Amino acid sequence: MKVCEIFASIQGESTYAGVPCTFVRLTGCNLRCGYCDTQYAYDEGNDMSEEDILREVSRFGLRTVEITGGEPLLQGSVHRLVKRLLDDGYRVLIETNGSREIKEIDRRAVIILDIKTPGSGMADEMNLANLAFLKPTDELKFVISSGADYEWSKEFIRSHGLAGKCSILFSPVRGVLDAQDLSRWIIEDRLEVRLNVQLHKYLFGPDRRGV
Secondary structure, rough: OEEEEEEEEOOOOOOOOOEEEEEEEEOOOOOOOOOOOOOOHHOOEEEOOOOHHHHHHHHHHEEEEEOOOOOOHOOOHHHHHHHHHHHOEEEEEEEEEEOOOOOOOOOOOEEEEEEEEHHOOOHHOOOOOHHHHHOOOEEEEEEEEEEHHHHHHHHHHHHOOOOOOOOEEEOOOOOOOHHHHHHHHHHHHHHOEEEEOHHHHHHHOOOOOOO
């Protein structure tokens, strides 16, 4: 597998925000979102065997592992890696951009599925068939850059009957949409969603890698 980086940090997003976590960032992405903050993962990385990855994860000694990217599902061998981690007793989170099929992911894993809003420039790339395979333990993430993205996201949730299906995260694009504004809209509309503010960027700074 081609791996961009493996590091330990505090989980900054999702319902697991604040939890110590080992991150396995795989190389490569098939989308080009306008707000992407990990463009280095498009191409950077080194080939690692499954055993090498497992050994590096074990070295950090944390029980939560997130596999991310880029887009981790571009590498077919990720499914075996996920199974190995789960069999070894890790809690495994997989963050995926929503364009690749999730049906084959081990059901024990937690899927964090991005729904690309119009502000990303990639909304037409979503594989909407994935919505049928979501479990109650999975999470949907909407990255929101404007009021228009917010209204689009509300309508997406309504039209696809997603309320109550799994956890739903609304994340403001840092430096573009004020988190206070997004918070106010969520409260005013009484939405059953979780504000997702990229805790790691507040802790370590917006541009630091490996955190």
